[in-house]
Amino acid sequence: xxxxxxxxxxxxxxxxxxxxxxxxxxxxxxxxxxxxxxxxxxxxxxxxxxxxxxxxxxxxxxxxxxxxxxxxxxxxxxxxxxxxxxxxxxxxxxxxxxxxxxxxxxxxxxxxxxxxxxxxxxxxxxxxxxxxxxxxxxxxxxxxxxxxxxxxxxxxxxxxxxxxxxxxxxxxxxxxxxxxxxxxxxxxxxxxxxxxxxxxxxxxxxxxxxxxxxxxxxxxxxxxxxxxxxxxxxxxxxxxxxxxxxxxxxxxxxxxxxxxxxxxxxxxxxxxxxxxxxxxxxxxxxxxxxxxxxxxxxxxxxxxxxxxxxxxxxxxxxxxxxxxxx
Numbered sequence: 001x002x003x004x005x006x007x008x009x010x011x012x013x014x015x016x017x018x019x020x021x022x023x024x025x026x027x028x029x030x031x032x033x034x035x036x037x038x039x040x041x042x043x044x045x046x047x048x049x050x051x052x053x054x055x056x057x058x059x060x061x062x063x064x065x066x067x068x069x070x071x072x073x074x075x076x077x078x079x080x081x082x083x084x085x086x087x088x089x090x091x092x093x094x095x096x097x098x099x100x101x102x103x104x105x106x107x108x109x110x111x112x113x114x115x116x117x118x119x120x121x122x123x124x125x126x127x128x129x130x131x132x133x134x135x136x137x138x139x140x141x142x143x144x145x146x147x148x149x150x151x152x153x154x155x156x157x158x159x160x161x162x163x164x165x166x167x168x169x170x171x172x173x174x175x176x177x178x179x180x181x182x183x184x185x186x187x188x189x190x191x192x193x194x195x196x197x198x199x200x201x202x203x204x205x206x207x208x209x210x211x212x213x214x215x216x217x218x219x220x221x222x223x224x225x226x227x228x229x230x231x232x233x234x235x236x237x238x239x240x241x242x243x244x245x246x247x248x249x250x251x252x253x254x255x256x257x258x259x260x261x262x263x264x265x266x267x268x269x270x271x272x273x274x275x276x277x278x279x280x281x282x283x284x285x286x287x288x289x290x291x292x293x294x295x296x297x298x299x300x301x302x303x304x305x306x307x308x309x310x311x312x313x314x315x316x317x318x319x320x321x322x323x324x325x326x
Contacts, residue, residue: 015310015311015314018046018049018314019042019045019046019049019075019078019314020074020078021049022049023048023049023050023051023082023085023087024049024050024051025051025238026051026052026053026238026239026240027050027051027052027321027324027325028164028188028189028240029052029053029110029111029324030052030053030054030055030108030109030110030188031047031052031053031054031055031109031110031111031112031113031320031324032054032055032057032105032108032109032111032112032113033047033054033055033056033057033112033113033115034057034096034100034105034112034113034114034115034116035057035058035059035114035115035116035297036056036058036060036065036090036115037115037297037298037309038297038306038309038310038313039115039296039297039298039309039310039312039313039316040056040058040113040115040116040297040313041056041075041079041115041313042075042309042310042312042313042314042317043113043115043296043312043313043314043316043317043320044056044079044082044088044313044317045075045078045079045082045088046313046314046317046318046321047113047317047320047321048082048087048088049082050317050321052320052321052324053087053089053240054082054087054088054089055088055089055090055091055109056088056089056090056091057091057094057096057100057105058090058091058092058093058094059093059094059095059096060092060093061092061093062090062092065092086239086241087239096114096116102293104217106256106290106292106293107162107214107217107254107256108162108213108214110163110292110324111292111293111294111320111323111324112292112293112294113286113294113295113296113313113316113317113320114280114288114293114294114295114296114299115295115296115297115299115312115313116297116298116299150171150174150175150178151178153253154253155175155178155179155180156175156180156251156252156253157180157181157182157252158180158181158182158183158184158250158251158252158253159172159175159180159182159183159184159251159252159253159254159255160183160184160186160228160249160251160253160254160255161175161183161184161185161186161206161254161255161256161257162186162214162254162255162256163185163187163256163257164185164187164188164189164197165257166197167257168185168256168257169185169197169200169201169206170200170257171255171257172184172185172201172204172206173200173201173203173204173206175255176204176205176206177204182207182250183205183206183207184206184207184208184209184249184251185201185206185207185208185209186209186212186214186228186230186249187208187209187210187211187212188211188212188213188233188240189210189211189233189235189240190210190211209249211232211233211234211240212230212231212232212233212247212249213230213231213232213233213240213242214228214229214230215228215229215230215231215246216228216229217229217254218248224252225251225252225253225254226250226251226252227248227249227250227251228248228249228251228254229246229247229248230246230247230248230249231243231244231245231246232244232245232246232247279299279300279301280295280299280300281300282294282295282296282300285315285316285319285323286300286312286315286316286319287319287323294316294319294320295316296309296312296313296315296316297309297312297313300312
C-alpha cells in the first residue's frame with residue numbers, strides 16, 4: 001500500500017476537522033517529529049489523533065516554545081491535552097546535529113518527520129548515495145533495507161534487532177541462520193500471542209524480549225557496540241508507558257528493519273538525491289530518499305506561509321500513518 005495525496009486536497013474547514021476530536025486506539029507505532037514549528041506541531045497532533053505515539057524534539061526550551069507557539073488557541077489546547085494523555089511526549093533543548101543524531105532517531109522510531117528550519121536542514125546533509133550514517137554496522141548500528149543486505153555485513157556474535165514487524169522477525173531469524181550465537185528481538189510491547197512472528201522467532205532460537213524501549217547504545221573501551229540500555233515498559237489502559245526501570249542487553253551490533261524505497265513509483269530525482277540546494281527534496285507524500293524519513297515546512301520549500309506549513313504537516317502525517325499500516 002502506498003500513501004497518496006489524492007484525498008488530501010482539503011478545504012480549510014476540512015483540514016481543521018482533522019485536527020480535532022479524540023485520538024484513535026493506539027497503533028503501537030512511534031514517530032519522531034523534529035521541530036515544533038507549524039509543520040511539526042500539526043504533524044504531531046494529527047499523528048497522535050490517528051493513534052500513533054509521538055515524540056516531539058524541539059531545540060528551544062519549553063518556555064520559549066510556548067511564547068512563540070505557532071498553532072491557534074484551539075490546536076494549542078489540543079496539543080497540550082494530547083501531551084497530558086501521554087499521546088505526545090516532548091523533549092526540549094534537543095537540536096539536530098548537536099545532541100540529536102538522525103541515525104539514533106531512525107533506530108528508535110518507526111518513522112521520522114523533519115519539520116526543521118533551513119539552517120538545521122543544512123546539518124542533515126541527506127543524500128541517496130550516503131544515507132547519513134544509517135549503515136555503520138562495524139562500530140554503531142545498521143538500518144537494513146532487506147534481508148539480503150545482511151550478507152554484506154559482518155555477522156556479530158551477539159545482536160539485537162529492534163521492532164515487531166515481519167521484517168524485524170525475519171532479520172533476527174536470518175542472523176541466527178548466518179551464524180550469530182545470540183540474537184535478541186526487542187519490542188516496546190509484546191508480540192501477538194501465538195502469532196506467526198513469535199512462532200518463527202522461537203523456532204530459530206531467537207530470544208524475544210518484550211516491554212522494553214531502547215534508550216542508548218553503550219560502547220566498549222574500543223568504541224564498538226557493547227550493549228544497549230533499555231527502559232522497561234508496561235501497558236496502562238490502552239497505552240504503552242515507561243515504568244522507570246532499566247535493563248541492559250549485551251550486543252556487538254544493533255539492527256532495525258526498514259522498508260525499501262518505492263522504486264518506480266518514486267520520482268527519479270528523489271531516488272538520486274534528497275537535496276536541492278539547501279532544501280531537502282521530497283516526493284508528493286513528503287518522503288525523502290531515505291525510507292521512513294519524511295520532511296516538510298521550511299526545510300522543503302522557501303518562504304512558506306503558515307497555512308502552507310500547516311498543510312505540509314497534515315499531509316505528511318496522513319502519509320506516514322498510511323505507510324506504517326502497509
